[in-house]
Amino acid sequence: MIAIPSPLRLRLDRTALAANWRWLAAQSGTAACGAAIKADGYGLGARAVMQHLVAAGCRDFFVASWAEAAALMPLAEGVSLSVLHGVGEADMVAARTLPARPVLGSLQQVARWRAAGEGRPCDVMVDTGMSRLGLRIDEALGGALDGLAIETLLSHLASADEESAQNAQQLAAFREVRGRIPARRYSFANSAGICLGRDYAFDLTRPGLALYGGTPRPEVAGQIRQVVYPEARVLQVRSVRVGETVGYGATWTASRGSRIAVANMGYADGYLRCHAGSGTATWQSHRLPLAGRVSMDLVAFDATDAGAIDEGDWLTLDYDLPETAARCGLSQYELLTGLGGRWAREWVD
Ligand SMILES: *Cc1c(COP(=O)(O)O)cnc(C)c1O
Numbered sequence: 211m212i213a214i215p216s217p218l219r220l221r222l223d224r225t226a227l228a229a230n231w232r233w234l235a236a237q238s239g240t241a242a243c244g245a246a247i248k249a250d251g252y253g254l255g256a257r258a259v260m261q262h263l264v265a266a267g268c269r270d271f272f273v274a275s276w277a278e279a280a281a282l283m284p285l286a287e288g289v290s291l292s293v294l295h296g297v298g299e300a301d302m303v304a305a306r307t308l309p310a311r312p313v314l315g316s317l318q319q320v321a322r323w324r325a326a327g328e329g330r331p332c333d334v335m336v337d338t339g340m341s342r343l344g345l346r347i348d349e350a351l352g353g354a355l356d357g358l359a360i361e362t363l364l365s366h367l368a369s370a371d372e373e374s375a376q377n378a379q380q381l382a383a384f385r386e387v388r389g390r391i392p393a394r395r396y397s398f399a400n401s402a403g404i405c406l407g408r409d410y411a412f413d414l415t416r417p418g419l420a421l422y423g424g425t426p427r428p429e430v431a432g433q434i435r436q437v438v439y440p441e442a443r444v445l446q447v448r449s450v451r452v453g454e455t456v457g458y459g460a461t462w463t464a465s466r467g468s469r470i471a472v473a474n475m476g477y478a479d480g481y482l483r484c485h486a487g488s489g490t491a492t493w494q495s496h497r498l499p500l501a502g503r504v505s506m507d508l509v510a511f512d513a514t515d516a517g518a519i520d521e522g523d524w525l526t527l528d529y530d531l532p533e534t535a536a537r538c539g540l541s542q543y544e545l546l547t548g549l550g551g552r553w554a555r556e557w558v559d
Contacts (some may be wrong), residue, residue, distance in 0.1 A: 216554035217443040217474035222254055224557045226435035227421060228266040234417045237404050241411035244270030246418030248278060248294065252546040254422060254438065255555045257282060263429055264289060285309055291306055292333050292362065311361055315343035317473055320354050333359035338365045338383040339376055347387060355391055362414060370402035371426055377406060388462055394460035402426035416540035424542040425532040438546065440527040440553065442475035456510050457502030471498065471513040473525050476506045480548030488537040491525040
């Protein structure tokens with residue numbers, strides 16, 4: 211096998227990831243702080259994220275599906291893994307075999323788990339206002355859960371990143387549920403929920419976004435460190451004369467003699483066309499504006515003011531999550547999870 215170096219890479223800051231987790235753990239007060247690592251750790255690579263967070267002290271992890279759970283085996287000693295989508299019929303073999311717990315989210319799933327006669331602990335999701343996954347409160351209180359060994363009872367906030375009366379309503383509903391359904395632990399808050407205050411933390415919090423550099427609520431801006439730095443290689447630097455255009459649709463016209471750096475990355479890598487007009491990259495502290503549209507595998511940056519930039523150099527995309535989301539219209543979540551499979555993921559301290 212020949213080693214082929216990747217022309218695009220995500221530089222991932224392990225120290226920032228750990229610092230974000232420690233900050234969220236401190237905000238969680240006496241509650242344990244877990245980590246949502248679904249969607250391959252929000253695009254960073256779930257296995258590496260788990261390993262770094264275990265080293266930081268995290269013990270409770272959440273993925274969406276059994277395939278995601280299987281990919282994380284074997285688990286380190288003392289690590290707990292929950293599967294948020296619960297168990298469908300097709301998941302039962304995995305659910306019986308793997309050392310992970312389903313988060314049962316409907317009466318049907320509860321019945322399926324009971325019928326399997328496992329007796330092993332499970333988690334349960336109760337819906338307090340999301341109407342997505344989870345037993346309705348009346349279903350949860352109607353006897354369906356009697357005798358079940360519930361390790362963690364969960365609910366999920368629908369509007370935690372907003373100023374919404376729904377937050378307090380869901381909190382009151384979850385408290386009511388907690389008083390009536392026995393479980394070893396209760397878990398309610400995602401990243402934004404943690405920022406709503408200690409009342410929301412209960413026994414175990416489940417941040418995702420903020421671990422990876424997202425700012426879940428404006429009042430915590432500055433507390434979360436950027437983790438993901440996308441970097442792309444310059445394929446060539448070319449000269450463009452006044453009046454000449456760059457890219458599909460000829461949407462960018464040189465207003466002066468310009469130098470264009472063409473980089474090895476495009477919308478197929480998750481750098482979507484909505485960055486046109488506002489996206490920038492940095493090369494040796496020069497800020498290079500995007501020139502024209504984003505292509506599938508290529509982007510062009512106006513490097514006229516970036517002196518000696520040359521073929522083979524690396525550009526760092528400006529990818530501060532709240533800032534980038536505000537200017538391009540994608541959510542911070544989409545900015546992370548859209549980063550595709552062609553990026554080499556390289557962790558640095
Ligand atoms: C994804 C998810 C989380 C993490 O949410 P963030 O907003 O990324 O912090 C927590 N709980 C559940 C049930 C989730 O699906």
